[in-house]
Amino acid sequence: MRMPTRLLVAGGTFALIMAACTPSGDDGDGGGDGASGGGGELVWAIGGAEAQPGGVHQQVAELWSEQNPDNPIRIELLPEAADQQREQQALELQSEGSTFDVLGMDVIWTGEYAENGWLESLEDVRGEIEEVSIPGAFESATWGGELWAAPYNTNAGLLYYRTDLVDTPPTTWDQLCQTAASAGASAGVGGLIGQGAQYEGFVVNWLEYYWSAGGELFNDDQSEVLFDTEIAARATQFMADAIADGCYAPGYNTAQEEEARNEFQQGGTVFMRNWPYVYSLIEEDTASPANGNFAIAPLPTFEGEGTISALGGFNNAVSAFSDNADAARDFVVWAATNEEVQTMLATESSVPPTMASVYDDLADDPVMSVLGQILPDAKPRPPAPSWNEISVELQRALFPAVNGQADVEEAVEQVRTVLEDAIG
Amino acid sequence: MTQRGSGLSERALARVFVAPSLLLMALVALFPVLYAVGLSLFEYSRRRRESFAGLSNYTEALGDDRFWSALWFTLVFTVTSVAAEFVIGLGFALLMNQAFRGRGLTRAAILIPWVIPTVIAAQMWFFMFNVTPGFINSVFGLGDFSWLGQPGWATFAIVFADVWKTAPFVALLLLAGLQTIPSELTESALVDGAGRWQRLWYVTLPLLRPAILVALLFRTVDALRVYDLVAVMTGGAFDTESLSVLVQQYVVRTPDPGYGSALSTLTFILILGIGLVFVRLLGRDLAIGRGETR
Numbered sequence: 001m002r003m004p005t006r007l008l009v010a011g012g013t014f015a016l017i018m019a020a021c022t023p024s025g026d027d028g029d030g031g032g033d034g035a036s037g038g039g040g041e042l043v044w045a046i047g048g049a050e051a052q053p054g055g056v057h058q059q060v061a062e063l064w065s066e067q068n069p070d071n072p073i074r075i076e077l078l079p080e081a082a083d084q085q086r087e088q089q090a091l092e093l094q095s096e097g098s099t100f101d102v103l104g105m106d107v108i109w110t111g112e113y114a115e116n117g118w119l120e121s122l123e124d125v126r127g128e129i130e131e132v133s134i135p136g137a138f139e140s141a142t143w144g145g146e147l148w149a150a151p152y153n154t155n156a157g158l159l160y161y162r163t164d165l166v167d168t169p170p171t172t173w174d175q176l177c178q179t180a181a182s183a184g185a186s187a188g189v190g191g192l193i194g195q196g197a198q199y200e201g202f203v204v205n206w207l208e209y210y211w212s213a214g215g216e217l218f219n220d221d222q223s224e225v226l227f228d229t230e231i232a233a234r235a236t237q238f239m240a241d242a243i244a245d246g247c248y249a250p251g252y253n254t255a256q257e258e259e260a261r262n263e264f265q266q267g268g269t270v271f272m273r274n275w276p277y278v279y280s281l282i283e284e285d286t287a288s289p290a291n292g293n294f295a296i297a298p299l300p301t302f303e304g305e306g307t308i309s310a311l312g313g314f315n316n317a318v319s320a321f322s323d324n325a326d327a328a329r330d331f332v333v334w335a336a337t338n339e340e341v342q343t344m345l346a347t348e349s350s351v352p353p354t355m356a357s358v359y360d361d362l363a364d365d366p367v368m369s370v371l372g373q374i375l376p377d378a379k380p381r382p383p384a385p386s387w388n389e390i391s392v393e394l395q396r397a398l399f400p401a402v403n404g405q406a407d408v409e410e411a412v413e414q415v416r417t418v419l420e421d422a423i424g
Numbered sequence: 425m426t427q428r429g430s431g432l433s434e435r436a437l438a439r440v441f442v443a444p445s446l447l448l449m450a451l452v453a454l455f456p457v458l459y460a461v462g463l464s465l466f467e468y469s470r471r472r473r474e475s476f477a478g479l480s481n482y483t484e485a486l487g488d489d490r491f492w493s494a495l496w497f498t499l500v501f502t503v504t505s506v507a508a509e510f511v512i513g514l515g516f517a518l519l520m521n522q523a524f525r526g527r528g529l530t531r532a533a534i535l536i537p538w539v540i541p542t543v544i545a546a547q548m549w550f551f552m553f554n555v556t557p558g559f560i561n562s563v564f565g566l567g568d569f570s571w572l573g574q575p576g577w578a579t580f581a582i583v584f585a586d587v588w589k590t591a592p593f594v595a596l597l598l599l600a601g602l603q604t605i606p607s608e609l610t611e612s613a614l615v616d617g618a619g620r621w622q623r624l625w626y627v628t629l630p631l632l633r634p635a636i637l638v639a640l641l642f643r644t645v646d647a648l649r650v651y652d653l654v655a656v657m658t659g660g661a662f663d664t665e666s667l668s669v670l671v672q673q674y675v676v677r678t679p680d681p682g683y684g685s686a687l688s689t690l691t692f693i694l695i696l697g698i699g700l701v702f703v704r705l706l707g708r709d710l711a712i713g714r715g716e717t718r
Binding site: 198255259266268385 | 554556568658662676
């Protein structure tokens, strides 16, 4: 009596394991087999909150599947953190696996993926995509002068400020610090909070100062270093002073996006640099002192002219190992150029679209109208294959300098070396 | 036992029975180590293998300031956290070994930190120490003191979180040791007129030696590999980068399997070396213990 029961349990477990393993394998192969006949399911590997059931990426997938019953698309949900999404895609692509047809790709991965031969070129559809897309977003999808992905959604840094403490938003960084000091002192709150912890967000914040002082990292095709140590020293020194004299709120150098949001949302600071997602969260939080007392503006610059912001967002690329590349290509072009899809991103959620005309239509939306002013001048981080390495080295050089633990001049020299090594 | 007809001696039979588990252990424990050593001998450009590199990854690592500062932090962290955990753990163990009302509850309460997963404990202590929301600052009225935002205090915060989390584990091991000490020994010391400290110093601690060594071995080896506390609380900022954080960067974040494997092999050698010292001390201790009882 005992043995059979055990065998049954063992057999049952085995069957369960097999059952758990097979479907995903079947789907991948099924899509491949169907491709020879021109049909078959597409798989879109994308992560984040909006890729989950109910999210706007899912709605986009459903819309496509309705209109294209021969090539419906299914989302393969990747993890929340961008680094982990990249790892998962890289593991699949490294082994030349055909499971993913469409890759939801962070704007800074373009170079790495293209150099590794993981992407289908989209050069033949360049015209129709370039025509409708915001220049910065389009640029982030190119590498080596060639188009490797279709822009999908973008992202930019905004200056959040308290309307009950500040009348007009500052246009220069020096003004911002003066206002932070006076308004902060009278209200007993901190100045500016941003992403000052040692991680990718720190590099993004630093670049916004550097770019807004007129600096550049590379030329367009990343064959030449255009790094200016004088401008970089000015930007770095500004940040170091801002920490030392309290223009930055306490906790600036340990804050990521969420710590910054919490501080501002709790009424702890006058200003905050953050992404658009924060807007609706504070609007919904009626207990927040900032609720009803805040607005957004473009980030200041050093000279007070124009604005600059680091660009985030995701592009859709076609995997070089897809068995259904033609349908996948149709999908990525559709998602980049279809007005309904691009409008949905903004209206169903606050994901900034990449199609320029959508911003004209949504001029009444507070976030989209400010983004409409910012995005034409927003700059992508260089989508170089070695961006991750560059970023880590930039953090190691600049973070101690900003925190008064290293010499600013030496730090920017170090950055120059890193950038030169990266393309050398 | 009597000899069997099969002709295999008892010892040989034991070896046959042990062989499958040894093989399995070799497969899951030894193979990855050797594989990493193999990888560390090659030059990679990102994920692509370029050429055989000999020991150049090792010389590069040993010539890099970053490796030495990570090693320094790891050692400082290990020595301070293990020392504090030992003292506090011993106190807890002596307390839990007493018979008093509510002993069961006290034991359970002391063990709570240890059952909380480290990443969660780390995230919790990040919130406690960080300026936002800043629980510690508001409890002690420290204003906006930035524990995690300056060197020194950042290390302190990480050590503190580790001590909070693992002192109960040390206490548990020492308690097990304490309970094997026959009460007659302390009682007769009491009869001989030994004071509280004398009893602790001359009776309890010497008999607790094996348990202390086991506790220190476990904690030291664990502390040398510290990753999650650092990754969550500071991300390695302000001179708090540990060896494991450095290894993780080169294995996962900016992959260079050759250099990453060299770094992890160096870490492995360090931990193995220190572990062996403990095991040797422990072995001698157990041998002496056996010699005395026989």
